[in-house]
Amino acid sequence: MLAAIVRTPEELAVVDAPVPVPAAHQVLIEVEAAGAGYVDVMALRGEYPTPLGTGATPGVEVVGRVTAVGPDTPAELVGDRVLAVLTAFGGFAEKAVADVEGIVPAPDDVGAPDLVATGVxxxxxxxxxxxxxxxxxxxxxxxxxxxxxxxxxxxxxxxxxxxxxxxxxxxxxxxxxxxxxxxxxxxxxxxxxxxxxxxxxxxxxxxxxxxxxxxxxxxxxxxxxxxxxxxxxxxxxxxxxxxxxxxxxxxxxxxxxxSVAPRDRRHSWTRVLALMAEGRLSPVIDRCLPLAEADAALRRVADGTAFGKVVLVPR
Ligand SMILES: NC(=O)c1ccc[n+]([C@@H]2O[C@H](COP(=O)([O-])OP(=O)(O)OC[C@H]3O[C@@H](n4cnc5c(N)ncnc54)[C@H](OP(=O)(O)O)[C@@H]3O)[C@@H](O)[C@H]2O)c1
The missing domain is CATH 3.40.50.720 (NAD(P)-binding Rossmann-like Domain)
Structure with missing residues (x-):
């Protein structure tokens, strides 16, 4: 799969990378869109509890379909479209793993960039x-x-x-x-x-x-x-x-x-989707860029010029 990895804190490169393997209580997601956020910028600067060093893949939020599950994980999740909050980064890629606790259902009738721009x-x-x-x-x-x-x-x-x-x-x-x-x-x-x-x-x-x-x-x-x-x-x-x-x-x-319990996240997500359906909440996408422009995406976040969410699409 293709993934953006850190070359230097200022430079990402898109490379062929091994598909990650979901561990227990994890799912593998075919990424449709990933969010670029300030968390990535802070982690690249070493200002986050889990810094992003050379070779790491940024990205803490993705939308996509579950294609595989790890051990002790319900097989029925395969095929579900989900929004995932990733605790260990890895979202700037064609595939990413997420803890089951970090996923909420993503409706089929909303585009992935809109869901990511709303999501986390x-x-x-x-x-x-x-x-x-x-x-x-x-x-x-x-x-x-x-x-x-x-x-x-x-x-x-x-x-x-x-x-x-x-x-x-x-x-x-x-x-x-x-x-x-x-x-x-x-x-x-x-x-x-x-x-x-x-x-x-x-x-x-x-x-x-x-x-x-x-x-x-x-x-x-x-x-x-x-x-x-x-x-x-x-x-x-x-x-x-x-x-x-x-x-x-x-x-x-x-x-x-x-710190939010999975049940409370799901409750909040239901409320967010209801606000969207009522037309009281609209996603705001600053830019939707290809994975190859991952470093440009993070520069936009870092320099504060983005209005709303910078979104990456792997293909
Ligand atoms: N609590 C959580 O669970 C959680 C989750 C995700 C992210 N975060 C954190 O929340 C923060 C914002 O995230 P975000 O994704 O919304 O970032 P963002 O899209 O980059 O937005 C931050 C905004 O803050 C304003 N800003 C930037 N530098 C500033 C400065 N020096 N002085 C005053 N205002 C400044 C700018 O808005 P204006 O130009 O409009 O003023 C900028 O667009 C980050 O620190 C991120 O790590 C927290």
Whole structure:
């Protein structure tokens, strides 16, 4: 099979590679589309708990059909179309293995790039907003709103009936976010969020040096969900501010999809598919590129120019 492997942290090469063999409780998937995400970028830079070294294949999310199963794995899964979250990378390839616990059903009537563009990012956005207990009329701030997770968090928060302020990096990205449901847009390259602008819920995939400042924008009983660190891993000193604001009963939630039980993932995925079917959630594809352009795909993610999801198709 063809697979993209790491030559250097900046260069991937597409090579002939052995087809991976599913271990116990794993399935082999014929990949129709794979997502390129910030997780891959961080892992290539060695900033992720499982770094991607020379020879490794990036990619943590794929859609495709199960073609084989490992030992102690239900044979009935063969033939199923699935979305898979891969805990050990390997998605930038014609075939990938996934833990059974990491798969959810993929409907036949939705294209693979659309499913990948929704997939993991929508699970993160949906579960993050549910854990934050967002309710109708609340003010929600989405940081990194033009990113893969951000465009979906904006739409899902709106579907909850929230007022959504989307922070992004250009007027053009802001316009697109308005069409996706943002009630207000802030272009972070031109103006900062005012100190007296306060929020019930903050969905944060950005973190970085501004985290402390963003935590201070929480209203009494506000909830800040930290889901990622596209602007860098924050200084722990940032958490002094919720401590200082103890009297406002702030909640800081750390959220990783890796900790979510398979049943909760499936529940979230059912809700995401229902929102899509109701026309309240649309996949946003930045680019759909062939596997041969895997390094260009990751450069787009790394330099922050992508709006929505960068998708790779193996053939
Ligand atoms: N919690 C989980 O389970 C989970 C799952 C998947 C990914 N993640 C993490 O979530 C984060 C975002 O992932 P993603 O796939 O949405 O990435 P992405 O598509 O690259 O989006 C990140 C967005 O953040 C904004 N941004 C980037 N650099 C910034 C900076 N220096 N300052 C302010 N804003 C900046 C940009 O949006 P604008 O230009 O619109 O501002 C960018 O599009 C990553 O850290 C990733 O590892 C977490």
């Amino acid at each position: 990012n929508a699970l993160v956005a949906e579960i993050a907003l549910r854990r934050a207990g967002v309710t109708e009329g609340e003010r929600v701030l989405v940081l990194g709103a033009g990113g893969g997770i951000g465009v979906l968090a904006t739409q899902i928060a709106r579907a909850h009936g929230a007022e959504v302020t989307a922070v992004t990096s250009s007027a053009a990205r802001g316009e697109r976010l308005r069409t996706l449901g943002a009630t207000r847009v802030v272009d972070r390259t031109r103006s900062a969020l005012p100190d007296d602008d306060t929020y019930d819920v903050i969905v944060d995939t950005v973190a970085g040096p501004a985290l402390g400042r963003h935590l201070r924008l929480l209203r009494p009983n506000g909830r800040h969900v930290l889901c990622g660190a596209a602007a860098g891993v924050p200084d722990p000193a940032a958490f002094a501010s919720p401590l200082h604001d103890f009297h406002k009963s702030p909640t800081v939630l750390f959220f990783s999809l890796n």
